[in-house]
Amino acid sequence: MSASQPVPAAARLFLSGNEAVARAVWEAGTRVAAAYPGTPSTEILEVLAKYPDLYTEWSVNEKVSLEVALGASMVGARAFCAMKHVGLNVASDALMTMTVTGTEGGLVIAVADDVGMSSSQNEQDSRYWGRFAHLPVLEPADSQEAYAMTRAAFELSERFRTPVILRLTTRICHVKGVVVAGEREAVEPGGFTKDPRRWVMVPGNAKPRLPLMFEREAAVRAEAETSPLNFVVDGSDRRIGFVTSGPAFMHVREAFPDAPVFKLGLSCPPPLDSLGKFAATVDTVLVVEETEPLLETELKAAGIACHGKDVLPRTGELAPDALHLGVARLRGEVVAEPEHVVPQQVFPRPPTMCVACPHLGVYYTLSQMRNVMIAGDIGCYTLGAGHPWNALDSCISMGASMGTALGMDKGRGKVDENKKVVAVIGDSTFMHMGMQGLLDITWNRGNVTVLLLDNRAVGMTGGQDNPGSGRDLHGEETTRVDFAKLCEALGVKKERIRVLDPYQLPVLFKALREETKIEEPSVIITDRPCVLIDHYVPTKPYLVKEDRCTGCGNCVDVGCPAIHVTRRDKEVKASGKEVDLSFVRIDTSACTGCGLCVQPCAPEAIIHAEPVQTLQPVQFVRK
Amino acid sequence: MSKVTNILVCGVGGQGVMTATEILAEAAISLGFDVKKTEVAGMSQRGGVVTSHLRFGHEVLSPQILPGEADLLIGFESAEALRWGHMLRPAGVALVNSGRIVPPVVNIGLFDYPEQPVAQMRTLGLRVHDFDATALAVQLGNIRLGNTVMLGASSDWLPFPAEVLRDAVLARFGSRKPKLVDANREAFAAGRRAVAGETLAA
Ligand SMILES: Cc1ncc(C[n+]2csc(CCOP(=O)(O)OP(=O)(O)O)c2C)c(N)n1
Ligand code: SF4
Numbered sequence: 109m110s111a112s113q114p115v116p117a118a119a120r121l122f123l124s125g126n127e128a129v130a131r132a133v134w135e136a137g138t139r140v141a142a143a144y145p146g147t148p149s150t151e152i153l154e155v156l157a158k159y160p161d162l163y164t165e166w167s168v169n170e171k172v173s174l175e176v177a178l179g180a181s182m183v184g185a186r187a188f189c190a191m192k193h194v195g196l197n198v199a200s201d202a203l204m205t206m207t208v209t210g211t212e213g214g215l216v217i218a219v220a221d222d223v224g225m226s227s228s229q230n231e232q233d234s235r236y237w238g239r240f241a242h243l244p245v246l247e248p249a250d251s252q253e254a255y256a257m258t259r260a261a262f263e264l265s266e267r268f269r270t271p272v273i274l275r276l277t278t279r280i281c282h283v284k285g286v287v288v289a290g291e292r293e294a295v296e297p298g299g300f301t302k303d304p305r306r307w308v309m310v311p312g313n314a315k316p317r318l319p320l321m322f323e324r325e326a327a328v329r330a331e332a333e334t335s336p337l338n339f340v341v342d343g344s345d346r347r348i349g350f351v352t353s354g355p356a357f358m359h360v361r362e363a364f365p366d367a368p369v370f371k372l373g374l375s376c377p378p379p380l381d382s383l384g385k386f387a388a389t390v391d392t393v394l395v396v397e398e399t400e401p402l403l404e405t406e407l408k409a410a411g412i413a414c415h416g417k418d419v420l421p422r423t424g425e426l427a428p429d430a431l432h433l434g435v436a437r438l439r440g441e442v443v444a445e446p447e448h449v450v451p452q453q454v455f456p457r458p459p460t461m462c463v464a465c466p467h468l469g470v471y472y473t474l475s476q477m478r479n480v481m482i483a484g485d486i487g488c489y490t491l492g493a494g495h496p497w498n499a500l501d502s503c504i505s506m507g508a509s510m511g512t513a514l515g516m517d518k519g520r521g522k523v524d525e526n527k528k529v530v531a532v533i534g535d536s537t538f539m540h541m542g543m544q545g546l547l548d549i550t551w552n553r554g555n556v557t558v559l560l561l562d563n564r565a566v567g568m569t570g571g572q573d574n575p576g577s578g579r580d581l582h583g584e585e586t587t588r589v590d591f592a593k594l595c596e597a598l599g600v601k602k603e604r605i606r607v608l609d610p611y612q613l614p615v616l617f618k619a620l621r622e623e624t625k626i627e628e629p630s631v632i633i634t635d636r637p638c639v640l641i642d643h644y645v646p647t648k649p650y651l652v653k654e655d656r657c658t659g660c661g662n663c664v665d666v667g668c669p670a671i672h673v674t675r676r677d678k679e680v681k682a683s684g685k686e687v688d689l690s691f692v693r694i695d696t697s698a699c700t701g702c703g704l705c706v707q708p709c710a711p712e713a714i715i716h717a718e719p720v721q722t723l724q725p726v727q728f729v730r731k
Numbered sequence: 732m733s734k735v736t737n738i739l740v741c742g743v744g745g746q747g748v749m750t751a752t753e754i755l756a757e758a759a760i761s762l763g764f765d766v767k768k769t770e771v772a773g774m775s776q777r778g779g780v781v782t783s784h785l786r787f788g789h790e791v792l793s794p795q796i797l798p799g800e801a802d803l804l805i806g807f808e809s810a811e812a813l814r815w816g817h818m819l820r821p822a823g824v825a826l827v828n829s830g831r832i833v834p835p836v837v838n839i840g841l842f843d844y845p846e847q848p849v850a851q852m853r854t855l856g857l858r859v860h861d862f863d864a865t866a867l868a869v870q871l872g873n874i875r876l877g878n879t880v881m882l883g884a885s886s887d888w889l890p891f892p893a894e895v896l897r898d899a900v901l902a903r904f905g906s907r908k909p910k911l912v913d914a915n916r917e918a919f920a921a922g923r924r925a926v927a928g929e930t931l932a933a
């Protein structure tokens with residue numbers, strides 16, 4: 109976990125954007141903060157959870173977290189929620205009506221776009237939601253601004269009684285910079301006022317509120333014209349004037365220190381009058397925004413001529429090198445050859461599953477099955493699509509394995525008649541959006557075998573607790589969901605639900621074979637903790653007895669990163685077939701003794717080792 | 732003091748690249764510099780590529796180091812140092828752990844590990860100092876000290892005294908684990924010695 113300690117009010121703090129937002133949320137006197145983890149936003153709530161005097165929770169999904177925040181706002185409390193970009197898609201149903209009701213206590217929604225896609229299934233520009241829902245959008249450019257704009261967002265929210273979107277990107281969330289922080293404000297909730305015309309959004313009540321939403325938008329636009337969050341940095345080279353927002357501002361300043369820049373902090377709705385005046389002072393306007401041409405389109409619609417995505421990349425980050433290229437293109441200049449050495453081709457190094465990850469057993473087993481279509485989902489187990497297993501056939505959005513599996517089953521033609529349909533989903537993903545899909549499978553008599561991987565954690569984002577772990581955000585004990593009962597309640601027959609140990613390969617294989625043969629919905633729940641969490645207990649490591657290893661490579665197919673190939677060879681079998689041999693070694697200092705690789709090793713070459721030197725605790729270090 | 736110092740630290744998830752950069756940042760902050768530090772980690776906690784960019788000076792704008800702009804490249808793993816070699820400016824210096832971490836894609840025979848990553852860097856004209864930080868750490872009794880060995884090696888290549896970095900390293904353990912302080916002081920010195928002769932020659 110990357111959570112850090114709460115910091116005292118002090119002159120200079122070194123904070124990531126996420127930590128800076130958390131600090132400001134706390135200082136703003138926020139009473140309720142909720143989130144569902146997701147890179148790059150996860151640390152905001154992890155850090156907030158350590159501050160005193162506010163309620164924080166992991167919610168089961170982003171929609172619920174936004175609704176929790178709205179409820180708190182209804183009773184007049186300041187409220188906050190955070191999510192990654194795709195989370196706002198999930199929460200958008202609530203968002204699109206919240207904008208009609210407006211808010212009571214200040215409500216800020218931090219949404220973190222994974223620009224550059226370091227850890228997501230897509231790249232999308234959440235600033236669209238501001239346009240779609242007629243909400244103000246703030247875009248900080250570094251940690252200090254993330255802090256200041258979070259504070260400003262609460263004030264804006266209360267002044268205009270609107271939810272405010274704080275748009276972050278990976279390059280804000282995970283960049284550390286110097287921040288000057290302040291003290292916590294005391295804010296007492298104003299209380300709930302029964303007012304159905306405001307809070308009960310039936311057509312008769314919602315209709316009269318629509319004009320209010322547009323009036324509010326116009327008022328925020330007027331605010332944007334004068335807000336100190338929008339400003340011009342003057343420059344002597346007036347050939348190009350830049351219009352920019354978010355971290356791209358820093359890149360523009362770095363690449364073109366002498367150019368005039370219109371920097372948008374309150375970027376939606378954009379201050380078109382001021383932007384028009386700025387445009388008149390420069391030869392050409394270039395809009396630098398990540399990632400969609402939103403401001404560019406709005407400027408053009410307002411009759412302000414500008415360039416943007418005609419010369420700049422449509423995806424990814426707009427770092428100074430991309431800007432230099434774009435500007436050269438705009439000016440019709442030739443780009444100079446770089447002086448540095450040419451990047452060298454080096455093998456890829458994709459992320460791997462952890463040593464002894466319980467998912468290894470599942471994918472080893474799936475990789476041994478023929479004629480299966482495996483609908484996948486999002487989590488560490490998505491790595492099962494890669495080597496050596498190649499045992500996951502789709503990954504779309506949280507919970508999608510259920511619906512896509514059912515669709516595969518119902519849609520298949522003759523060519524796929526003999527294939528089995530399997531869905532693989534993690535525990536956290538199942539509770540986020542998978543449960544409804546399973547209900548759809550049982551209700552509509554789908555022939556799907558669901559592998560529900562219960563590792564009692566949100567592994568992908570760092571091992572956070574979830575309703576299946578029986579602990580809350582603070583690590584305190586609470587209700588623990590019983591997956592077998594839950595699946596039964598969702599309509600799976602009791603005898604079609606099995607709970608088993610994914611470290612027991614033969615048991616897993618037998619269960620999968622049997623359940624996929626029966627033409628009914630079935631669920632196999634694997635029950636072993638993620639190795640990142642404290643439920644996991646490492647045991648005695650193994651080693652390979654070299655004289656017994658025949659090089660069959662079966663253990664390599666398990667995919668545990670503690671197993672290394674030391675030598676490769678070829679052998680011609682009696683049948684005349686040539687086979688590849690891989691002789692192996694186990695990194696005993698990494699192996700935690702799960703016993704998975706031992707099971708497919710026919711010559712019993714993998715045996716227990718005594719702990720080696722490097723495993724000893726550091727106390728024993730002597731000169 | 733308008734010049735910004737650019738340090739790129741690279742390695743493999745789990746090696747402590749981010750912590751090491753964090754300590755370098757703390758040292759720079761203690762001297763009153765403006766500092767920005769950014770990670771490109773992806774799903775790196777599980778054995779993927781990790782790079783951490785550290786920039787400090789009077790004022791730092793963009794947090795990113797561009798290709799050809801790094802003053803110092805600290806490579807925690809040989810092939811990773813080669814992968815990021817193009818980030819060095821022509822007069823820049825690479826400090827490379829000659830230890831190797833072979834990924835599963837190489838294990839199963841899909842790709843090859845470069846035969847001599849450090850030699851390949853030198854052929855490109857890069858200035859490289861390599862030493863086996865992993866072995867040094869194991870000799871000192873704990874593979875996790877590799878981190879501190881690397882920091883020690885970098886400490887004579889910074890625009891501030893090596894002691895500032897050493898104190899930042901030790902401050903991490905001081906209050907909680909006094910025994911770790913000794914081990915880390917040792918590791919820091921070992922790293923410094925590993926490249927010392929070369930610094931003087933340079
Ligand atoms: C809508 C949405 N919210 C959050 C995420 C980030 N995310 C990716 S996978 C995942 C959960 C993984 O947990 P689990 O299903 O338990 O599988 P594990 O990683 O533990 O194997 C999360 C939160 C996302 N991709 N989409
Ligand atoms: S973090 Fe947990 S779930 Fe993810 S690969 Fe590691 S052990 Fe498996």
Ligand code: SF4
Pocket residue numbers: 463464649650666668669670671694698699700701702703704705706
């Ligand atoms: S027993 Fe085998 S599979 Fe399990 S952790 Fe050790 S090397 Fe990996």
